Amino acid sequence: MELVLALVAVLVLVVLLGLKIVPQSQNFVITRLGAYHRTLDAGVNVIVPFLDRVHSRVPVNDQVLSDIELEVVSADNVVFGAQLLVVYRIENPEAAVFRVNSINALVIGLVQSLVRSELGKVELDAVQSDRGSLNVALLEALEDAGKTYGIRISRSEITDVRLNATTQTAMAEVLAAERERRAAITRAEGQRRAAELNADAELYEAQRRADGIRAIAEANAEANRMISASLVGENTREALTFQTARMQVEALEGLAKSPNAKLIMLPGGPSNAFREAAAILKEI
Numbered sequence: 001m002e003l004v005l006a007l008v009a010v011l012v013l014v015v016l017l018g019l020k021i022v023p024q025s026q027n028f029v030i031t032r033l034g035a036y037h038r039t040l041d042a043g044v045n046v047i048v049p050f051l052d053r054v055h056s057r058v059p060v061n062d063q064v065l066s067d068i069e070l071e072v073v074s075a076d077n078v079v080f081g082a083q084l085l086v087v088y089r090i091e092n093p094e095a096a097v098f099r100v101n102s103i104n105a106l107v108i109g110l111v112q113s114l115v116r117s118e119l120g121k122v123e124l125d126a127v128q129s130d131r132g133s134l135n136v137a138l139l140e141a142l143e144d145a146g147k148t149y150g151i152r153i154s155r156s157e158i159t160d161v162r163l164n165a166t167t168q169t170a171m172a173e174v175l176a177a178e179r180e181r182r183a184a185i186t187r188a189e190g191q192r193r194a195a196e197l198n199a200d201a202e203l204y205e206a207q208r209r210a211d212g213i214r215a216i217a218e219a220n221a222e223a224n225r226m227i228s229a230s231l232v233g234e235n236t237r238e239a240l241t242f243q244t245a246r247m248q249v250e251a252l253e254g255l256a257k258s259p260n261a262k263l264i265m266l267p268g269g270p271s272n273a274f275r276e277a278a279a280i281l282k283e284i
Helices: 002-018 093-098 103-119 124-129 131-147 165-230 236-257 270-283
Strands: 019-022 026-032 035-040 043-046 052-059 063-073 079-090 151-162
Touching (some): 052 093, 079 103, 079 124, 103 131, 103 151, 131 151
Antiparallel strands (some): 026 052, 063 079
């Protein structure tokens, strides 16, 4: 009876040792007699006791490294500090366990090397203004590098760029010069636009004056034509004399009304023109 109980106890112990319950967010890497045997997924799994053992418990959910810092030299020879955030996941647990002794150290080393290479290709202004394109380029480079070690880097972000005091002062001077340049361009464009508007106004005024002169000339021509047509008969000479006298009177009247007129020059015999016009009117 005791032997049976002992066998039952040993059997229960073997079963318990052979059952492995793997959590959802992990994979177990199993070795048999020291060599890699297989990888256990989440759930209940059975192994051979005393021959198989759990070599590593590998997390398969996303891992975040948010404190990666490094010094970078940009393409315009500016030294600045960068802080990065990297998210990766282990997709091949056996490669991650047996090919490298520390996944975090590997990821940090890859990130620092590739970031220095990528950021060294661009100028500092591009690093600050176009982080989106740089993040995409970094992610592509890190994905290719991580496949060898069974990891997949799903996100890489430049979270902060730190500048020393000298660089900050130089950038402030550059920004001030840029603002002054833009202000000068704006002023020049405003002056050019004002000159264009002034020229347009002068052109419009000249056109209006020309239209007025043209209208007066056309009216005078039409009046002369009508007068010429009506001057048929014995009173032709008298009518012409009257028209001439009327024009002289109108010219003198306009000259007298001028605010700048200090001295009026009368043509020869203006009184004769008045008398002739009156005589003609009397005869008519």
